[in-house]
Amino acid sequence: MTFLQNSDSTIYEILHSEYVRERDTLELIASENFTSPSVMEAAGGVMTNKYAEGYPGKRYYGGCDHVDEAEILARERAKTLFGAEYVNVQPHSGSQANMAALMTFLNTGDTVLGLDLSHGGHLTHGSSVNFSGQLYNFVSYHVLEETGRVDFKEVMELAKEHKPKLIICGGSAYPRFIEFDKFREIADKTGSFLMADIAHPAGLIASGVHPSPISFCDVITTTTHKTLRGPRGGMIMMGKDGENPWNKIAPKSGRVKNISELIDSMVMPGIQGGPLMHIISAKAVAFAEALRPSFKVYTKQIVANAKTLASTLTSKGYKIISGGTDTHVILIDLTNKNITGKSAENCLEKAGITVNKNMVPFDKKSPFITSGIRVGTPAVTTRGMKEAQMEIIAEMIDSIIIDFENDKKINNIKNQVKELCNDYPLYKDLFTT
Ligand SMILES: Cc1ncc(COP(=O)(O)O)c(C=O)c1O
Numbered sequence: 001m002t003f004l005q006n007s008d009s010t011i012y013e014i015l016h017s018e019y020v021r022e023r024d025t026l027e028l029i030a031s032e033n034f035t036s037p038s039v040m041e042a043a044g045g046v047m048t049n050k051y052a053e054g055y056p057g058k059r060y061y062g063g064c065d066h067v068d069e070a071e072i073l074a075r076e077r078a079k080t081l082f083g084a085e086y087v088n089v090q091p092h093s094g095s096q097a098n099m100a101a102l103m104t105f106l107n108t109g110d111t112v113l114g115l116d117l118s119h120g121g122h123l124t125h126g127s128s129v130n131f132s133g134q135l136y137n138f139v140s141y142h143v144l145e146e147t148g149r150v151d152f153k154e155v156m157e158l159a160k161e162h163k164p165k166l167i168i169c170g171g172s173a174y175p176r177f178i179e180f181d182k183f184r185e186i187a188d189k190t191g192s193f194l195m196a197d198i199a200h201p202a203g204l205i206a207s208g209v210h211p212s213p214i215s216f217c218d219v220i221t222t223t224t225h226k227t228l229r230g231p232r233g234g235m236i237m238m239g240k241d242g243e244n245p246w247n248k249i250a251p252k253s254g255r256v257k258n259i260s261e262l263i264d265s266m267v268m269p270g271i272q273g274g275p276l277m278h279i280i281s282a283k284a285v286a287f288a289e290a291l292r293p294s295f296k297v298y299t300k301q302i303v304a305n306a307k308t309l310a311s312t313l314t315s316k317g318y319k320i321i322s323g324g325t326d327t328h329v330i331l332i333d334l335t336n337k338n339i340t341g342k343s344a345e346n347c348l349e350k351a352g353i354t355v356n357k358n359m360v361p362f363d364k365k366s367p368f369i370t371s372g373i374r375v376g377t378p379a380v381t382t383r384g385m386k387e388a389q390m391e392i393i394a395e396m397i398d399s400i401i402i403d404f405e406n407d408k409k410i411n412n413i414k415n416q417v418k419e420l421c422n423d424y425p426l427y428k429d430l431f432t433t
Helices: 002-007 009-024 037-043 065-082 094-105 131-135 152-162 180-190 202-206 246-252 259-271 277-291 293-315 341-350 378-382 387-401 407-423
Strands: 086-088 111-115 137-141 166-169 193-197 219-223 234-238 329-333 356-358 372-376
Touching (some): 009 407, 065 086, 094 193, 111 152, 180 193, 293 329, 293 387, 341 356, 387 407
Parallel strands (some): 111 137, 166 193
Antiparallel strands (some): 329 372
């Protein structure tokens, strides 16, 4: 960092402060993680300089030999990782992956089923403030109040009633396995396309700790920066190319021969220009890391940690939506603890524990207040923490929440958080101070 320190000390100090924050706090936001230094090196590397509109072998710019190599490698590694026949690594984010996938399979105004945002879905699954809700006719399905799991009876009824052209499964705050096989059965009954958004469990799926969507879904989208522990970005995959009843999307097909070409053209030129080649090279690095046996050890530990955190909190009287977790996500309803999600987020942050407020299914509070928080274990697991540390973290969370106006206690816990973080160092050599 010496160049930056000398040339722009202002932004250097800001980056340094963010590093200290990441180092000295417990990161429990379920969608965040810490990449390896190698991923960061690639993401901050020379490929940030290169324009490469197009795809390997078919670019609109010269000088693309090496970016072609990086993109081909990223694709091939992702194919191996997920067992996919087709991969597009260019989407700048998960939202753009979703936009390109939806634009491939749908025409404006088409009907789509997606999980309600307040029941664990994502903005791009039909929220009225998002392109998805504005361009398409989204109908929401829900989880059951008693179980916190997808209400497949409702999904079936809605599918029969609305005959959706596409069904999306997956979400941002769904702690249980996504049951791709059950969604497939329903999609087959109504002749709908099935799209899986695996942004959250992608790393668990890549390592076989969560069931795979690859043989059930027509198209799969993901982010690369959550459990997959890569750089911030998106990706689109298909298990098989061209096996879909693609006459349904033929009016949009133009000159393309198969669906993969259509997806490629929806990403670029459809919704993006030049790919972020530095990020694509960093994706390649992350995929290689995820292919190593040690990654499976890591993802198993993520889930073991989440289960321990959930069961310890349960033993302290917390209501965990769905009664536990199969993944890295824990959704906690704080109603019986007489604190809102917003206040819980704030007082935990004062102690150096970062979580996010989150609506719980059937929440009576607004998205700005919420009755719950979402907690996740990918980042603390990357630091090396295990079940014993999860028990300590659950103790700390509880001590703060039951006494959230006690600033003295919160300050004490902040010191304990710092000590715990010191025992699990982060990016030791990134900054010298
Ligand atoms: C299920 C799901 N899909 C898509 C996205 C969007 O990803 P991004 O923030 O990269 O646009 C997210 C991000 O939180 C997500 O959880």
